[in-house]
Amino acid sequence: MKKIFIYAYNLELGGIERSLIGLLEAANPNKYEIDLFLAKHEGELMGDIPEHINLLPVEKRYQAFGIPLTSAIKQGYLFESFARFIAKPIEKLLRIVKKDKALSVEAFIYHKMIIKKMKAQEKKYDLAVSFNMPYYYVLDKVTATKKVGLIHTDYSTVHIGTKAIINMFERIDQIQCVSQEVREKLISSLPVDEKKVGVAENILSVNSVKKAALENVDDMPNDSKYILLSVGRFGTAKNFENIPDITRRLVEYDLDVKWYLIGFGGLESKIREEIEKNNMQNRVIILGKRENPYKYMNACTLYVQPSRFEGKAVTVREAQALNKPVCITAFPTANAQLENGVDGIIVPLDNEGCAKGIAELLKDTEKLEFLSNNCKTRDYSNASAVKDILDI
Incomplete structure (x- = not known):
């Protein structure tokens, strides 16, 4: 029996988290003994952890992360509050020094500081997997014969202190990227040893997705000819703040559309601001967090992923598994996501090009049906990818 340690941040609704659940469900309990360590025991997917997975106790120091700084201080997280207090100014200073306004190192600084104060895991493992970046907990607090770090996004578009x-990549034994394109982008943008960089695609529990999709939807009325849907965190990568402008352009193409958004995140106020600015209050509807996004996918006309960058979006494959037509923007790794014109389409990333591409597709009922039928013939589970992580 192979002893495996897996680190992840939490189990909130997100593509990375759902792919983790897919991995845990696909892992053979007669072959793998898995201990799951979550930085925070929170998220809508906590109840989806399979019974054969051993959930380890939470680490107290991590609980200061993600709550207001004043609350962390009141709860006695003094060192953790100090780490958070100085991480942001250091990031701002480095942005000035390096002349890079998009530089993102706050999480790296904070994690590195607090993990030094944490207690190490006593058990020895055959394999330790860090499902999230940064990899510091697995590197510094877990004893394992081999250590693996996963990469879920295109790091050629992410500004992190080189x-x-x-240094983190040099210390990890193996790096597994979510697609071949993400692997190539990583190797071309950073001086990393390509011999230790492989591919492990996200694993999707198709049966669970299809079962959940059968539930009734009562808050996404079918009162427009075309119902569009996007699911994801309200952050820079997903580009949801441009959806109101794209929707306005679709209306100008004389299309009766409604675009629903499922998710949460720091840019929600910006999205709402853009809805008001474009007068799309009746066209763009924020549903917020939904524990079961699949029933909404099943009810939409078209699933749209208008991202600026992605690794390989789990939500797109979930929609395809439900035989829905999908449309994605031309982010750098888009061609790894689908076969353009066969099981989805790729449209330009700019708002006008995106709106034009969506409009042309919506007006072509035969094309919509063609995309849907092709999805029915494909396997989007990637269950065989278990070996690309757990058999390293």
Whole structure:
């Protein structure tokens, strides 16, 4: 029996988290003994952890992360509050020094500081997997014969301090990227040893998705000819703040559309601001968090992923598994996501090009049906990818 340790941040609704659940469900309990360590025991997917997975106790120091700084201080997280207090100014200073306004190192600084104060895991493992970046907990607090770090996004588009990330990559035994394109982008953008960089695609529990999709939807009325849906965190990568403008352009194409958004995140106020600015209050509807996004996918006309960058979006494959037509923007790794014109379409990333591409597709009922039928013939589970992580 192979002893495996898996680290992840939490189990909130997100593509990375759902792919983790897919991995845990696909892992043979007669072959793998898995201990799951979550930084925070929270999220709508906590109840989806399979019974054969051993959930380890939470680490107290992690609980200061993600709550207001004043609350962390009141709860006695003094060192953790100090780490958070100085991480942001350091990031701002480095942005000035390096002349890079998009530089993102706050999480790296904070994690590195607090993990030094944490207690190490006593058990020895055959394999330790860090499902999230940064990899510091697995590197510094877990004893394992081999250590693996996963990459879920296109790091050629993410501004992280090169020195910090290269040092982390040098210390990890193996890096597994979510697609071949993400692997190539990583190797071309950072001085990393390509011999230790492989591919492990996200694993999807198709049966669970299809079962959940059968539930009734009562808050997404079918009162427009075309119902569009996007699911994801309200952050820079997903580009949801441009949806109101794209929707306005679709209306100008004389299309009766409603675009629903499922998710949460720091840019929600910006999205609402853009809805008001474009006068799309009756066309763009924020549903917020939904524990079961699949029933909404099943009810939409078209699933749209208008991202600026992705690794390989789990939500797109979930929609395809439900035989829905999907449309994605031309982010750098888009061609790894689908076969353009066969099981989905790729449209330009700019708002006008995106709106034009969506409009042309919506007006072509035969094309919509063609995309849907092709999805029915494909396997989007990637269940065989278990070996690409757990058999390293």
